[in-house]
Amino acid sequence: MTPETAPLLELQRIRVMRGRKIALDDFSLCIRADEHVAILGPNGCGKSTLIKTITRECYPVVREGSSMAILGQERWDVFELRALLGIVSNDLMLSCTGDAVGRDVVLSGFFSSVRIFPNHTVDAQQRERAEAALAQLGVSHLAERPVEEMSSGEARRVLIARALVHHPRTLLFDEPCNSLDLAAQQSLRQTMSALANSGIGIVLVTHELADIVPEIKRVVLMSRGRVAADGPKDEILQVHRLEEVFAVPVEIARRDGYYHMW
Numbered sequence: 001m002t003p004e005t006a007p008l009l010e011l012q013r014i015r016v017m018r019g020r021k022i023a024l025d026d027f028s029l030c031i032r033a034d035e036h037v038a039i040l041g042p043n044g045c046g047k048s049t050l051i052k053t054i055t056r057e058c059y060p061v062v063r064e065g066s067s068m069a070i071l072g073q074e075r076w077d078v079f080e081l082r083a084l085l086g087i088v089s090n091d092l093m094l095s096c097t098g099d100a101v102g103r104d105v106v107l108s109g110f111f112s113s114v115r116i117f118p119n120h121t122v123d124a125q126q127r128e129r130a131e132a133a134l135a136q137l138g139v140s141h142l143a144e145r146p147v148e149e150m151s152s153g154e155a156r157r158v159l160i161a162r163a164l165v166h167h168p169r170t171l172l173f174d175e176p177c178n179s180l181d182l183a184a185q186q187s188l189r190q191t192m193s194a195l196a197n198s199g200i201g202i203v204l205v206t207h208e209l210a211d212i213v214p215e216i217k218r219v220v221l222m223s224r225g226r227v228a229a230d231g232p233k234d235e236i237l238q239v240h241r242l243e244e245v246f247a248v249p250v251e252i253a254r255r256d257g258y259y260h261m262w
Contacts, residue, residue, distance in 0.1 A: 006072025008033040008170050008201060014060035014068055016046075016053055023049035023058075025225040033071065033169050036202040038212045038233075041222035042246050047205045048089075050222075051174045054203075055087060071169070082112045086163030086200075089174035093159055102142035102150070102158045106130040109162040126165075133161040137191065153184025160191060170201035177211055189213050209237065214257030221245050233259075 009031040016024040023046045031037050039047050052058040053068075056078045060068055070076060071084060092114070096105050100115035107122055107130045108115050116122065134140045137157045147155055156176065163171055173192065177185045189211065196202045196215035204211060212219065212233070219236040221229040223245045229236050237259050242250050253260045 006033070006069070007031060008035070008071060008203070009054060010067070010069040011053075012065070012067045014053070014066050015063065016049055016058050016060050018049060018058070023225055024053065024060075027226060029220065029227060029230070031203060032201070034199065034201045035218065036196050036216045037204070037218045037220060038216045039203065039205045039220050039222060040207065040209070040212070040236075040245075041228070042207055045222040045245075046225040047207075047222055048174055049225075051087075051089065051172055051205055054172065055085065056081060079112055083166050084169045086160075086166075086168035086171040087174075088156070088159050088163050088171065088176055090178050091174075093155060096147050096155070096159065096162075098148055099146045101144050101146055102134065102139065102161075103127075103130055103144065105147060105158050106133055106162045106165050109165040129165050129167075130161075133165045134158070136164065137161045151184070152179050153181070153187060156180065156184070156188060157191070160188075160195075164195075168200070170203060171195060173202065173204045173206075175206055175208075176204070177206075177208060185210075209252070209259040209261040212237075212259060 007030055009029060011027055011029045014024060014027050015022060039050060041047055049058055054070060060066060070081060095114040104116040107126060110126050111120050134143055137160055139154060139157045142150060142154055142158055176188055180188060192202060193213045193215050204216060217233055219233045220227060221236055221241060228245050229241055237252065239250060239252055242261060250261050
């Protein structure tokens with residue numbers, strides 16, 4: 001099986017530690033490379049650890065009966081893997097602050113960095129693809145603007161352009177609407193919908209139901225480092241399931257393909 005035909009993710013009973021704490025425990029999950037999936041759960045349930053495990057920032061404990069493959073391979077050169085995955089996360093956003101301009105942030109996606117450094121050599125094709133990614137996200141006007149002068153919404157769109165610049169198989173969104181105002185949240189969700197409709201795989205990690213765009217048909221509920229439920233969105237987003245996972249009484253409303261919880 002090759003990376004072109006293999007599932008994005010095949011996890012079998014993995015355990016991941018963060019310091020002395022078990023962040024993922026006996027965790028099993030399979031996601032196709034072209035699938036649109038939401039990973040939903042409260043803060044501290046292990047969602048971000050899952051993303052870091054996919055991107056090889058965290059590694060499972062070696063134990064019998066446990067296995068992990070990404071795009072069909074158990075071992076990866078991290079830089080080769082990151083060329084196949086587009087990451088949009090708060091951690092990455094915080095790393096991209098400062099005087100780096102929009103174009104350089106996008107170009108940094110070719111080097112798995114957060115800006116262009118003196119040791120990086122950027123060729124004409126990479127510059128062309130960076131300009132195309134900025135245009136695709138409607139932020140060509142931010143090419144020369146420092147990140148520190150952008151709004152949160154503008155910076156997040158530049159970060160999505162960075163994720164797209166090397167034409168990845170799948171985009172990983174980790175709490176993408178954090179720190180965004182209402183207009184920026186709506187704009188980002190529209191962008192996620194457009195990307196999903198373009199054929200690229202989407203893995204969304206969030207604790208907000210409103211982030212789950214209509215194109216996402218599968219939801220994985222997480223609780224205490226484990227999969228609490230996994231299946232079609234309409235079956236998983238039920239009051240009794242969400243009350244159990246979030247440990248509070250909830251109400252759910254659905255409108256225009258979006259779910260809202262309070």
